[in-house]
Amino acid sequence: MSKYKQIREEAYEANMQLPKLGLVLFTFGNVSAADRELGVFAIKPSGVPYEELSPKKMVIVDFEGVTVEGKLRPSSDTLTHAVLYKHWEKVGGIVHTHSTYATAWAQTLRSIPNYGTTHADHTTVDIPCAPPMSDEMIQGNYEYETGFQIMNCLAEKGFSYEEVEMILVGNHAPFTWGKTPAKAVYNSAVLENIAHMAYLSEQIRPHNPKMKDALIKKHFERKHGPDSYYGQ
Amino acid sequence: MSKYKQIREEAYEANMQLPKLGLVLFTFGNVSAADRELGVFAIKPSGVPYEELSPKKMVIVDFEGVTVEGKLRPSSDTLTHAVLYKHWEKVGGIVHTHSTYATAWAQTLRSIPNYGTTHADHTTVDIPCAPPMSDEMIQGNYEYETGFQIMNCLAEKGFSYEEVEMILVGNHAPFTWGKTPAKAVYNSAVLENIAHMAYLSEQIRPHNPKMKDALIKKHFERKHGPDSYYGQ
Amino acid sequence: MSKYKQIREEAYEANMQLPKLGLVLFTFGNVSAADRELGVFAIKPSGVPYEELSPKKMVIVDFEGVTVEGKLRPSSDTLTHAVLYKHWEKVGGIVHTHSTYATAWAQTLRSIPNYGTTHADHTTVDIPCAPPMSDEMIQGNYEYETGFQIMNCLAEKGFSYEEVEMILVGNHAPFTWGKTPAKAVYNSAVLENIAHMAYLSEQIRPHNPKMKDALIKKHFERKHGPDSYYGQ
Amino acid sequence: MSKYKQIREEAYEANMQLPKLGLVLFTFGNVSAADRELGVFAIKPSGVPYEELSPKKMVIVDFEGVTVEGKLRPSSDTLTHAVLYKHWEKVGGIVHTHSTYATAWAQTLRSIPNYGTTHADHTTVDIPCAPPMSDEMIQGNYEYETGFQIMNCLAEKGFSYEEVEMILVGNHAPFTWGKTPAKAVYNSAVLENIAHMAYLSEQIRPHNPKMKDALIKKHFERKHGPDSYYGQ
Numbered sequence: 001m002s003k004y005k006q007i008r009e010e011a012y013e014a015n016m017q018l019p020k021l022g023l024v025l026f027t028f029g030n031v032s033a034a035d036r037e038l039g040v041f042a043i044k045p046s047g048v049p050y051e052e053l054s055p056k057k058m059v060i061v062d063f064e065g066v067t068v069e070g071k072l073r074p075s076s077d078t079l080t081h082a083v084l085y086k087h088w089e090k091v092g093g094i095v096h097t098h099s100t101y102a103t104a105w106a107q108t109l110r111s112i113p114n115y116g117t118t119h120a121d122h123t124t125v126d127i128p129c130a131p132p133m134s135d136e137m138i139q140g141n142y143e144y145e146t147g148f149q150i151m152n153c154l155a156e157k158g159f160s161y162e163e164v165e166m167i168l169v170g171n172h173a174p175f176t177w178g179k180t181p182a183k184a185v186y187n188s189a190v191l192e193n194i195a196h197m198a199y200l201s202e203q204i205r206p207h208n209p210k211m212k213d214a215l216i217k218k219h220f221e222r223k224h225g226p227d228s229y230y231g232q
Numbered sequence: 233m234s235k236y237k238q239i240r241e242e243a244y245e246a247n248m249q250l251p252k253l254g255l256v257l258f259t260f261g262n263v264s265a266a267d268r269e270l271g272v273f274a275i276k277p278s279g280v281p282y283e284e285l286s287p288k289k290m291v292i293v294d295f296e297g298v299t300v301e302g303k304l305r306p307s308s309d310t311l312t313h314a315v316l317y318k319h320w321e322k323v324g325g326i327v328h329t330h331s332t333y334a335t336a337w338a339q340t341l342r343s344i345p346n347y348g349t350t351h352a353d354h355t356t357v358d359i360p361c362a363p364p365m366s367d368e369m370i371q372g373n374y375e376y377e378t379g380f381q382i383m384n385c386l387a388e389k390g391f392s393y394e395e396v397e398m399i400l401v402g403n404h405a406p407f408t409w410g411k412t413p414a415k416a417v418y419n420s421a422v423l424e425n426i427a428h429m430a431y432l433s434e435q436i437r438p439h440n441p442k443m444k445d446a447l448i449k450k451h452f453e454r455k456h457g458p459d460s461y462y463g464q
Numbered sequence: 465m466s467k468y469k470q471i472r473e474e475a476y477e478a479n480m481q482l483p484k485l486g487l488v489l490f491t492f493g494n495v496s497a498a499d500r501e502l503g504v505f506a507i508k509p510s511g512v513p514y515e516e517l518s519p520k521k522m523v524i525v526d527f528e529g530v531t532v533e534g535k536l537r538p539s540s541d542t543l544t545h546a547v548l549y550k551h552w553e554k555v556g557g558i559v560h561t562h563s564t565y566a567t568a569w570a571q572t573l574r575s576i577p578n579y580g581t582t583h584a585d586h587t588t589v590d591i592p593c594a595p596p597m598s599d600e601m602i603q604g605n606y607e608y609e610t611g612f613q614i615m616n617c618l619a620e621k622g623f624s625y626e627e628v629e630m631i632l633v634g635n636h637a638p639f640t641w642g643k644t645p646a647k648a649v650y651n652s653a654v655l656e657n658i659a660h661m662a663y664l665s666e667q668i669r670p671h672n673p674k675m676k677d678a679l680i681k682k683h684f685e686r687k688h689g690p691d692s693y694y695g696q
Numbered sequence: 697m698s699k700y701k702q703i704r705e706e707a708y709e710a711n712m713q714l715p716k717l718g719l720v721l722f723t724f725g726n727v728s729a730a731d732r733e734l735g736v737f738a739i740k741p742s743g744v745p746y747e748e749l750s751p752k753k754m755v756i757v758d759f760e761g762v763t764v765e766g767k768l769r770p771s772s773d774t775l776t777h778a779v780l781y782k783h784w785e786k787v788g789g790i791v792h793t794h795s796t797y798a799t800a801w802a803q804t805l806r807s808i809p810n811y812g813t814t815h816a817d818h819t820t821v822d823i824p825c826a827p828p829m830s831d832e833m834i835q836g837n838y839e840y841e842t843g844f845q846i847m848n849c850l851a852e853k854g855f856s857y858e859e860v861e862m863i864l865v866g867n868h869a870p871f872t873w874g875k876t877p878a879k880a881v882y883n884s885a886v887l888e889n890i891a892h893m894a895y896l897s898e899q900i901r902p903h904n905p906k907m908k909d910a911l912i913k914k915h916f917e918r919k920h921g922p923d924s925y926y927g928q
Contacts, residue, residue, distance in 0.1 A: 025425050026418065028350065047463030076454060076462045098350045100425070104432030107348040108440050116803040117868045118724065118794050135446040142450055171443040172349045186722065193721050193796070199436055200800030204895055208804050211867040214831040218838055222772060230772045231743030257657050258650065260582065279695030308686060308694045330582045332657070336664030339580040340672050367678040374682055403675040404581045431668055489889050490882065492814065511927030540918060540926045562814050564889070568896030571812040572904050599910040606914055635907040636813045663900055 004042060004069060007033040008055040010093070011042035014181035018097060019050050021189045029097035030075040032061075033181040034085050036092070039063055041085055045072035065144070076143065083147025084177065088161045093181030095188045098173040101195035102188075105129065106168035112198045113210050119194045120211065120219035121230075122165075127191065128153055129168040150175060166191045236274060236301060239265040240287040242325070243274035246413035250329060251282050253421045261329035262307040264293075265413040266317050268324070271295055273317055277304035297376070308375065315379025316409065320393045325413030327420045330405040333427035334420075337361065338400035344430045345442050351426045352443065352451035354397075359423065360385055361400040382407060398423045468506060468533060471497040472519040474557070475506035478645035482561060483514050485653045493561035494539040496525075497645040498549050500556070503527055505549055509536035529608070540607065547611025548641065552625045557645030559652045562637040565659035566652075569593065570632035576662045577674050583658045584675065584683035585694075586629075591655065592617055593632040614639060630655045700738060700765060703729040704751040706789070707738035710877035714793060715746050717885045725793035726771040728757075729877040730781050732788070735759055737781055741768035761840070772839065779843025780873065784857045789877030791884045794869040797891035798884075801825065802864035808894045809906050815890045816907065816915035817926075818861075823887065824849055825864040846871060862887045 010033035018024040018031065027050070032043035042058040059070035065082035067074060075081075081094045097103075105112055105127075112127035114120060119127075130153035132138075137145040150167055154160070165187045166176040176187035201208050223230040242265035250256040250263065259282070264275035274290040291302035297314035299306060307313075313326045329335075337344055337359075344359035346352060351359075362385035364370075369377040382399055386392070397419045398408040408419035433440050455462040474497035482488040482495065491514070496507035506522040523534035529546035531538060539545075545558045561567075569576050569591075576591040578584060583591075594617035596602075601609040614631055618624070629651045630640040640651035665672050687694040706729035714720040714727065723746070728739035738754040755766035761778035763770060771777075777790045793799075801808055801823075808823040810816060815823075826849035828834075833841040846863055850856070861883045862872040872883035897904050919926040 025421060045464065046461075073461070073464055098425075100429055101432065103348060103350060104429045105436060107429060107433040107443075108437035110437055115867070116799060118799060132444055132447055135444070138444075138446040138450050142454070171347070171447055189721060193794075197796055197800045197803060199432060200797065200895060201803040203435060203899060204801060205804035205806055211803075212828055212831070212834075214834040215828055215867055218834050222838070229742075229769070232741065232769055257653060277696065278693075305693070305696055330657075332660055333664065335580060335582060336661045337668060339661060339665040339675075340669035342669055364676055364679055367676070370676075370678040370682050374686070403579070403679055431664060435667060489885060509928065510925075537925070537928055562889075564893055565896065567812060567814060568893045569900060571893060571897040571907075572901035574901055596908055596911055599908070602908075602910040602914050606918070635811070635911055663896060667899060 003038065004035070004040070004060050005055075007035045007040070007042040007060075008058040010181050011044065011058045012053060012055040014093060014095070014185050015044050015053060016050060017182075017185045018095075018188070021185070023097045023099040023188055023192060024050070025098070029095070029099075030077055031093065031095045031181055031185060032075075032081045032085075034092050036089070040068055041081060043074050043078055043081060045070070046075050048072065077146075079141065079143035080146040080150070080175070083144055084150065087147075087151060088177070090162060090179060091177045092179050093184035094175065094177045095181075095184040096173065096175050097188050099188065099192040099195075101199055102168060102174040102191050104199070105195050106173050107171060109170045112168070112195055113208075114216060115198050115201050115208060116211060117215065117219040118197060120216040121223050122187070122190055122194070122220075123163065124216050124220045125157070125159060125164060127166055127168060127194065128157055128159065128164065129170050132170045146172075235270065236267070236272070236292050237287075239267045239272070239274040239292075240290040242413050243276065243290045244285060244287040246325060246327070246417050247276050247285060248282060249414075249417045250327075250420075253417070255329045255331040255420055255424060256282070257330070261327070261331075262309055263325065263327045263413055263417060264307075264313045264317075266324050268321070272300055273313060275306050275310055275313060277302070278307050280304065309378075311373065311375035312378040312382070312407070315376055316382065319379075319383060320409070322394060322411060323409045324411050325416035326407065326409045327413075327416040328405065328407050329420050331420065331424040331427075333431060334400060334406040334423050336431070337427050338405050339403060341402045344400070344427055345440075346448060347430050347433050347440060348443060349447065349451040350429060352448040353455050354419070354422055354426070354452075355395065356448050356452045357389070357391060357396060359398055359400060359426065360389055360391065360396065361402050364402045378404075467502065468499070468504070468524050469519075471499045471504070471506040471524075472522040474645050475508065475522045476517060476519040478557060478559070478649050479508050479517060480514060481646075481649045482559075482652075485649070487561045487563040487652055487656060488514070489562070493559070493563075494541060495557065495559045495645055495649060496539075496545045498556050500553070504532055505545060507538050507542055507545060509534070510539050512536065541610075543605065543607035544610040544614070544639070547608055548614065551611075551615060552641070554626060554643060555641045556643050557648035558639065558641045559645075559648040560637065560639050561652050563652065563656040565663060566632060566638040566655050568663070569659050570637050571635060573634045576632070576659055577672075578680060579662050579665050579672060580675060581679065581683040582661060584680040585687050586651070586654055586658070586684075587627065588680050588684045589621070589623060589628060591630055591632060591658065592621055592623065592628065593634050596634045610636075699734065700731070700736070700756050701751075703731045703736070703738040703756075704754040706877050707740065707754045708749060708751040710789060710791070710881050711740050711749060712746060713878075713881045714791075714884075717881070719793045719795040719884055719888060720746070721794070725791070725795075726773055727789065727791045727877050727881060728771075728777045730788050732785070736764055737777060739770050739774055739777060741766070742771050744768065773842075775837065775839035776842040776846070776871070779840055780846065783843075783847060784873070786858060786875060787873045788875050789880035790871065790873045791877075791880040792869065792871050793884050795884065795888040795891075797895060798864060798870040798887050800895070801891050802869050803867060805866045808864070808891055809904075810912060811894050811897050811904060812907060813911065813915040814893060816912040817919050818883070818886055818890070818916075819859065820912050820916045821853070821855060821860060823862055823864060823890065824853055824855065824860065825866050828866045842868075
């Protein structure tokens with residue numbers, strides 16, 4: 001077990017952040033942590049309450065979705081994680097939640113417009129909402145296809161997974177990712193916050209205009225551009 | 233008292249979950265736990281604050297609504313519980329709350345449309361809202377009739393209580409049930425969450441379309457179908 | 465000091481409930497507790513943070529609004545309390561807060577319609593909203609006139625202070641009262657809950673219809689009528 | 697280090713209030729504390745989580761924005777603070793947050809109308825929203841220009857920074873200030889509360905009318921006028 005120790009602990013710690021950040025009710029969420037060298041990821045077991053989790057209970061799965069180690073059944077969303085890890089080489093962590101505001105947007109099939117710097121600090125574009133899949137994809141290998149639906153949505157919009165680390169899956173809920181599981185969890189909390197404020201802004205001002213391009217660019221680049229000056 | 237010990241403790245534990253889950257203000261809610269062999273249920277005493285509850289204070293009532301054991305007066309909603317236990321043989325727990333979002337929907341007499349997988353994970357249909365009773369029923373044996381109003385609403389819509397474990401009572405508030413009191417409490421929290429997100433979705437997109445049938449079926453069956461693969 | 469000990473402690477305990485129930489930000493609220501035999505009430509000192517309160521810091525004031533005992537200045541709303549105690553003989557406690565949802569309704573000058581049993585469990589009528597005072601009253605003895613504005617609003621609508629224990633003061637915020645300070649605080653929390661749910665119901669269903677009279681009557685009377693059967 | 701000890705501690709204490717008051721997610725906020733005699737201020741280091749802060753980690757900066765002492769990089773918003781301190785001689789503390797409701801208003805470019813006494817207790821005017829800057833200002837010395845944008849907005853409306861201690865920066869988020877850092881934090885919490893209630897009031901009553909002038913004046917003056925009688 002020792003060679004998976006680090007990702008088990010990373011996955012455990014990251015999963016435990018979800019209830020602390022108010023992003024999950026009961027077991028409605030999961031985080032995975034990848035080890036790129038070993039070609040596997042650790043993921044939350046399916047349906048196990050957060051208070052009963054431990055690093056040991058994390059399930060080790062390869063990028064084809066095959067369980068490599070662990071007695072428990074992995075999250076029912078495991079194949080979505082596997083597909084994304086397989087195709088996105090620089091991703092080290094993936095999160096799925098049903099957080100309230102982001103999920104409410106997903107249920108409308110609308111992308112979240114970029115209304116302010118809180119949003120632009122994290123991405124220049126509207127948070128995309130992938131359309132629901134065809135009936136064939138749903139009835140087929142559903143969770144596997146969900147991964148492709150996410151990738152296709154980004155591809156159609158011309159976004160790279162390194163620029164845009166969050167997406168809504170239509171009628172379902174958000175997925176986020178990042179270089180580490182901790183960053184992916186951070187992105188889930190940011191997305192929920194952005195979703196909350198965009199909802200409020202549209203209530204306060206129907207047909208709310210988006211922010212100007214210069215401001216979007218400025219805020220994104222002060223955190224992420226080559227001359228970024230946010231943080232230490 | 234020992235023969236009722238288990239349901240007293242189950243009812244106590246389940247009642248104490250309501251404030252923890254943010255589903256009740258003061259004493260506005262109650263849970264009961266049935267013992268099918270003994271033909272009785274344990275229910276919260278009326279108007280007693282949660283912090284003063286104990287297993288011993290739970291009141292034992294039979295399926296006609298007659299108190300069998302206990303010094304305190306049972307919940308004012310006891311007859312509704314009794315009617316439902318009498319007619320629904322596989323139900324082991326019933327919950328009534330005035331949780332904020334579910335009650336707000338009940339106050340509009342609208343059913344909650346199925347907008348996403350969080351909803352479809354739990355039921356394929358819209359959460360029904362039973363219409364207010366006739367004046368005669370209200371002025372008669374009100375709580376007893378509430379039980380029939382719930383059953384009639386399900387019957388008219390062709391739903392079985394095993395498929396649909398939650399309902400709104402028009403102008404009043406939600407009732408949920410399940411095989412165990414813990415499952416019934418879980419359903420109350422899920423209903424509140426669904427109610428919150430459906431409300432938000434309609435604000436974000438007026439005339440929000442419902443989700444497609446294939447996706448509803450998929451999500452319900454991965455948790456509840458013969459080939460379900462959620463959980464351990 | 466000993467003869468005021470009980471109301472000092474009652475007022476202290478009741479004031480401390482406001483932050484616990486989420487009804488106040490900083491010092492935006494106050495509770496008083498009356499001693500009818502002594503013709504005085506104990507009230508929160510003005511602008512003192514809740515965490516620095518103690519029974520000893522409560523200020524003793526008579527029903528004319530004159531401070532009888534205490535080194536601190538009483539709440540700036542003291543004269544409103546005094547007027548109400550003077551005219552309402554059976555009131556033992558009064559609460560003023562700026563709780564979010566009730567205050568939002570007060571800011572619209574609308575009464576809160578009776579949409580459900582949570583409301584009807586406490587009063588049969590819409591929660592009244594007193595109109596803003598005339599400029600003369602505002603520029604005169606403002607807090608004193610606020611008491612009269614509250615009484616006049618009830619009188620015009622034909623409500624007695626014993627039937628209706630809560631009111632919104634237009635463009636300002638709610639006041640509630642009761643036989644005891646604890647009951648008055650309970651009423652403030654109930655009002656906030658009712659205000660929240662009525663707001664949501666109108667969002668979910670614009671032009672939401674009110675509930676039927678028979679149901680209003682039933683719920684009020686099962687808690688407050690001569691044959692009430694709620695509680696112990 | 698000893699000569700900056702007091703502002704380090706004031707800035708630390710004030711920064712730690714932001715998460716306690718629910719005004720920040722992660723590191724999305726900062727407070728500074730000025731020493732007028734020394735011509736410097738202490739400010740939160742950029743991107744450092746609140747739980748890792750200490751007085752020692754506060755960065756000392758002069759009113760030109762030059763770091764005087766401290767190993768960490770100061771907040772990315774430091775130049776905005778510097779400009780305001782330089783021009784506003786009586787300000788001792790400045791706060792920037794992305795608090796949910798205030799930021800939602802900022803994202804709509806609307807000022808917050810004065811709908812009630814909670815608002816009027818703090819300022820007589822609508823909370824101004826500074827328009828987004830020109831592209832040139834954004835692409836130039838952005839944070840420095842943000843300070844001027846704030847001052848220009850107040851100047852255009854004829855407000856002094858002593859009368860109005862809070863502003864929304866369009867498409868961005870709120871800034872507040874005060875004679876002390878503690879007062880500036882207080883203003884941030886008040887602004888969030890006002891923003892929340894104004895939003896709700898407009899939902900409850902579209903085209904909600906503003907409150908009457910006499911009431912605005914009365915409430916402001918009872919807290920802030922020459923004859924104020926609020927507090928001790």
